[in-house]
Amino acid sequence: EQFKNVSKGSLKGLGPENSKLRWYINPFAFAAAYKSAHPTNKRQKGPDYVEILGRQGFDAVKAMGGAIMFDDGPFQMRHQTIVYAPPLPGRDPLSVDRYDLAARMLRFPDSEEIQPFDWVPAGVSSWSSLKWDIQTAFQSAESLVDDVVGEKGVFDDVIASLKEDPDGPQIDVEADLVACLGKKVTLIGDFEEPIDVDSDRLVIAIEAIDPEKVAATVGKSMATDPDMRRIKSNGIVIWELIDRSMEIPTLEIETPGGIVAHADQEEDSGDARRRRLREKEEKLLPHSAVTVAHGHLLIASHRDILERVLATSDSESLANMADYKTMNTVLKKLYPSPSILWGFGRSGESIRPAFEMLKRGSMPKSKSVTGQLLNSLLGDGEPGSVRDQKIDGSTLPDFTLIEKYFGTTGFVMKNLDDGWFLGGITLPSASASDQNKETAAK
Secondary structure: OHHHHHHHHHOOOOOOOOOOEEEEEOHHHHHHHHHHHOOOOOOOOOOOHHHHHHHOOHHHOOEEEEEEEEEEOOEEEEEEEEEEOOOOOOOOOOOHHHOOHHHHHOOOOOEOOOOOOOOOEOOOOEEEEEEOOHHHHHHHHHHHHHHHHOOOOHHHHHHHHHHHOOOOOOOOHHHHHHHHEEEEEEEEEEEOOOOOOOOEEEEEEEEEOOHHHHHHHHHHHHHOOOOEEEEEEOOEEEEEEOOOOOOOOOOHHHOOOOOOOOHHHOOOOHHHHHHHHHHHHHHHOOOOEEEEEOOEEEEEOOHHHHHHHHHOOHHHEHHHOHHHHHHHHHHHHHOOOOEOEEEEEEHHHHHHHHHHHHHHOOHHHOOOHHHHHHHHHHOOOOOOOOOOOOOOOOOOOOHHHHHHHOOEEEEEEEEEOOEEEEEEEEEOOHHHHHHHHHHHHO
């Protein structure tokens, strides 16, 4: 039955005459089989995230599957995916409580229009925006955080410590921050040249319905943190994480990967817990910068990309670029409103940093979010160790020889009564289209 539901939804609107690559997975059954076939290395300690997600209600996701078509008329590629996650028996599909525990955070309000804001820079590699019920997500996070750490009450202790500790910021996270946020989360991706382990750039923008209060809360929190410094850029206050790597070369926050400690492995106090959370944040975004502007809480991987966002005006925004407009028009015809996610990417620019790092054999040293996730998944779990690259990329061609084959990508996500639908396409680049026409003419 699960397979039938996934197949029916993923094939909707795709012509029967087209050949397709089809796939299907029961994620939790697959994870259990994988664990059985690949026993955990004894040196790798820490929580079992698959078991945790199952305990926290995410096993409501019963199956995923889809269809992929290549060279489908005007599209280089077209794909459609179904995430089959029916509500629990007797639950309303529209209710906050359609799932249990932390899985209640899987709540995404519909939107009639999701488009780039006029401050999204024109030349970025990727942009996407998601409607998400952040308040429900926060209220559902308690049991998940406690389960990951391995001790009940940790989440509440940390929140209470932030409010009551005389040496802390003394902020009410829920009232002073979460309640002041909207329901739109935007991701902006790009890179800086020359390409190296720290070239990737990321901005996370969270809508603020009370930006003044959010700014005051951020300022109060950052002012008590000795690792953050206050600077101004074009009259806007930015809080930047101080890079201490030159002062302490062995600082562990520069090491990708690593293990989340359980409660029985470290000291038990509000300060210690806040410090562990901070260390994980620093490890993921070691050069982060934060501000409140454009009606959003902006969290950036680096100050330079944040300053680009702050300096962008409507005429220089992504929404006015020809390639985005073309993609937007096609997506709206294929997948009319409402939607919960809308995204756009320039494939060549999105893949180039990883391609160059792979070619040089330097991917394990990458400080990008993607690179660190790969290191966590593929590493040996030893703090400070750098994994060996599994793929020999030395024979890859120069990127300039293949970049003309990469086009633009667009994708949309929609709510279903029993899960979610994700659809997307890749359009050929102008140079690839010209070459195809020339080949056809010959």
